[in-house]
Amino acid sequence: MKTHDTVTPSPAELQVIIDRLLAARACVWQHRPLHSVLASLAATAAVFLDPTSQARGEVEALLPAETGLSPAMIHHVLPLLFQEYCAERLAALVHEELGDPDILDTFVPALGSQRKAYSPALITQVLAGNLPGAGLDSVIFALLVKAATLVKASSLAPSLPLIFARTLADIDPDLGACLAVVSWAGGQAALEEIAYARADIVLASGADESLAAIQRRVRGRFIGYGHKVSFSVIARERLGDAAELARQAAYDVVLFDQRGCLSPQLVYVEAGGAVSPGEFAALLAHALEQWQTVLPRGAIPAEASVAIRRVRDETEWQALAGKETTLYASAQGTEWTVIYEADPRFVPSPLYRTVRVKPFSTLAQLKDAIMPWRAHLEAAGVAAGPARLREIADMLGQVGVSRIARIGTMQIPPLSWRHGGRPRLADLVRWVTLEEA
């Protein structure tokens, strides 16, 4: 199957692309109520949920090479990625964040006066990585609030955004005209200047220095999603069912080969439960081995293999030196690695299914361990009894975690999750109040 090459536009062509986006958006903005936009977006998502659709087949064929994930993984995650964008859930999100679904189209009553939400004309989105579906939520949200959207896809992985745009255009040509996907290799200053400067909002994900470089060119608002780290916490009262918990925790590690910001890189296990933290590490290792047969890890860059080898070597030699640490590792390659370490310090992982298990005795100790990472924390998977769940969640929330999920669901965030700790739709629009006599 042919890969979807995006053609790098010239600066003049990019100006024309943006002009057309803005013209299409003006039309949709005036003539299309939000519910009809929502219906088209949900119908587009549904195409990717249909295993017999052409778009789904193309995506399944192309994504393994683009993303490095195994075909089994792509097949497994595509439904997870698109199931959230059904009409009911999108409508519920609109209701929660914007209130009245007509608020983008007309003034509606609000606290004794009237209110209307104005969407930005153009949102430029920079999708940096090659993780499938990353940033797709922002694309859908931008279109949902009737903004035109210019997507700069990763030059290594443009297929999913391109096929999504094409599918949307087939279903709803007017709305489809509000979305353009372009791509270029890094360092094209003239194109970046146009793409960022003409946008009312620029949304970008990437490493902190890449975000800072983008932000310097933005004239409107900038919303950045930096690289983040997630982890899991298992309270002692839940360790009665440690094998099942380990299976679910391993699933969180396995999905997307642990490359996502929602992928747990460490599992903190409370001491004093039915199994010790060290024993849990062995269970987690066993579970990762099992998942490898179902959802095998994909190809990984040589540098990643080297980084995994390095932490394995470190652990092995620290153990030989008498340190309280144990290495569990896949026999042949670097498919999975579990490091048990008594030292509670928070250490990020080289990824690709490399996870550390660490013990904690008190919540205060856990808090001390994660505190230095507060600026980089994303989600925490938590298993705790009902009596302590809120206490643990409150501590994690205070420190900076924006999502607390059940173990085994860390990679499937609901639409209600406020990525980055901010509303998703309400943050994109500008609010106007009308006070009538």
Next chain:
Amino acid sequence: MKAIPSSTDVGEQVLEFIHHPEGKDFNTLALAVFAYQFRLNLPYQRFCLGRGRTPETVTRWQDIPAVPTVAFKELDLTCGPPQKIFLTSGTTRGQDKRGRHFVPDLRLYHDSALAHFAACLLPDARSLPMLALIPAPDALPASSLTQMTEWVITELGGVGSQYFIDTAGIHLEAFVDAVARAQQAGTAVCILALTSALVAFFDWCESHGRTFALPRGSRIMDTGGNKGKGRAISRNGLLQSCWKYLKVPGYYCVNEYGMTEMASQFYDNVLRNRFLRSTQPRYKIGPPWVRTLVVDPETLTEVPPGQPGLLRHFDLANCGSVMAIQTDDLGYAIGEGFEIMGRAPGAEARGCALALDEFLAAQ
């Protein structure tokens, strides 16, 4: 029953190999060194037992268990009381813990280092003044590089050899004067430089509008790369600058690759090729008492020549510590040696997770 050679026996055999490598069998001596290290280096013995490899089961040098360089941070890997302990710089990858290489018999390091330096930098057996942009021994006493440089200067250097980095820092103007004097006097010199110091000198030349023309036969050895120090420069960029600012041609510019954990070093083959009239391309060569394997970072099995992998060195001169060293340097086998590789392009498009390497790079 196989007699286990005594420590002096093995060390003397390695010295003999270094002095007269012709016709000697690497495998035989490598297995003897392995048996010796297995017996006396107890952490290494535990490591080997964990892998089910002992002198009884290993018959090929390729199968001798290789110790990763991180191990030198965790344990004292030695076969006897050290004459000297060399420390790694400890600044790489943001780790404060420094690796320690115990050297029980400095003669092995000394003889190995000088023999291969002479073979790669002085194939014409000239005695040249050595101008060192490498710290003097008192500025960096625990560094294996300064130790080696000191031996090279005192034993192979000609009259007028001098250090230009000391406890006070780098003395670029004094170095410039020495270069200018050599040019004026028509005296060929050998520059020994940290890559970063050489780049600093080129930057000085650029900002002062100065260029020099060192006499024919002058040569440059640079080492250490310049990651994280000053501006980055490619290998080709460096060679161009050597010509532009010093009129030293590329085939007289030799890059050294070495590590604290190894008594032997590797050098570009270019200068040696010039004198041997060899047409081999530029790559790194080690001495006859060192072998290098390139292994797949995933499976740790040997890869075919040309294919990238991790470098694993077997250095007989490491007789007193550990002979088999697993590096985390990526390279590929070529000709009689190997070449080091830079980072693969596009490797950064990974996902949205903050990873260990990114965290360490930011420190």
